Amino acid sequence: MNKVILQPSGNKDAREHFLDTIETNVNLTRIGPHISVNDFQVLQDIYPSGSCKVWGVTPGGSNQTKWSRIETGDITLFSREGSIYASAVTTYKLHCHSLAAELWNYNADGQTWEYIYFLDELRGLSISYATFNDAVGYKPSYIIQGFSVLDASKSAAVIQAFDLQSSVFYADISKDECLEAISYLTSLNETEAEIQSSRRLEQGYLQKHLFGRKTVGTCAGCNRDYPVSFLVTAHIKRRSQCTLEERIDHHVVMPLCSMGCDQMFEKGYVSVLDGVYVDMKKTPSSHHLQKCIDQLAGKLCTYYNDATRPYFEWHYDYSR
Ligand SMILES: [Zn+2]
Structure with missing residues (x-):
C-alpha cells in the first residue's frame, strides 16, 4: 500500500x-x-x-x-x-x-x-x-x-x-507477495476499499511487468509511444473471467493506448487471430471508427506467443 x-x-x-x-x-x-x-x-x-x-x-x-x-x-x-x-x-x-x-x-x-x-x-x-x-x-x-x-x-x-493516488508509479511487489495480499483481501468480506486495494496491487504488479520503471511505453496495437498514463494495462482475457492465478499471470495483459486501441479491443471490435489483428465486423459502427479499425486490422500483434495464445483465443471467441 x-x-x-x-x-x-x-x-x-x-x-x-x-x-x-x-x-x-x-x-x-x-x-x-x-x-x-x-x-x-x-x-x-x-x-x-x-x-x-x-x-x-x-x-x-x-x-x-x-x-x-x-x-x-x-x-x-x-x-x-x-x-x-x-x-x-x-x-x-x-x-x-x-x-x-x-x-x-x-x-x-x-x-x-x-x-x-x-x-x-x-x-x-x-x-x-x-x-x-x-x-x-x-x-x-x-x-x-x-x-x-x-x-x-x-x-x-x-x-x-x-485523491492523491498515482497511476504511473506503484510499489515494487513480487508475484508471491501480490498473490498473498490478494488472497488475504479476497478472504475478507470485501468492502469497496478492500476491492480497490486488491485491484491496485494487481494493477501495480502487472504494470511493472509491462513497463519496468519506464514512464513511456509502446502501444501493442498501433505501436505508437505514449506516457504510461496513456497506456492501459489491458486484459486480453477479461479480468472478471480470470481465476486468481490468471489475474496475476503477466501474460494476461498487454499495453494498449487509451487513444483508441484499448477501447476497440475491450469492446471486441478488433481481436487477434493467429497473431494478427482482425476486424470483428461488430455493429453499430461508423465511418470514423471503421477508419481506426482498418489501421489496426492485418497488423501483427507483438504480444502474441505460446504463453499468451490461450488468452487471445478466449478473446476471439468472446468477441465473435
Ligand atoms: Zn494504440
Missing part, C-alpha cells in the same frame, strides 16, 4: 531546496557522476526527458529509519505556514552523500541531505492543516512538525480524501 510522507518545508534551507530541485528540474548529467551505472540507468528510464525532481533528508534523529520505509508510489506532502501546498509521487530512492553535497551543500551542523528520494507528478495544493487533521484523524490543533511517514491506515485515509 502506498504511504504518505509529510515534509514540512518552511525553513530557509527547505524553501531553497524546493525552489532549486523540485520546482526546477535537475539535469541527470549533474547526478550521473555521483551514482552507480545501474542507478543512472533506472533514472534514465523514469525520466526520459533527462531531468528530474529530487529531495533529501539529513541523517539526524530517526530520519534514516523513516527514509528506509519510503517506497515507489508513496506520496510526499510539502507543507509550510499552516497548509500543505504541494504533493509529489516518489519514483526512486538512493543514499548518496556526495550527490547531496553537490545539490544542496551542507547545513549549519555540517550535515547534508544524503537520504535522497526522487519525485515526479508535482501538483500544487492548498489544504489547511485543519482539513488535513480532519481527514487523517488528528486533533484539530495538530501541526505537522518534522519529516515523517504515516502508517498504512492514515496514509490510505489521506490518499483517498485528497
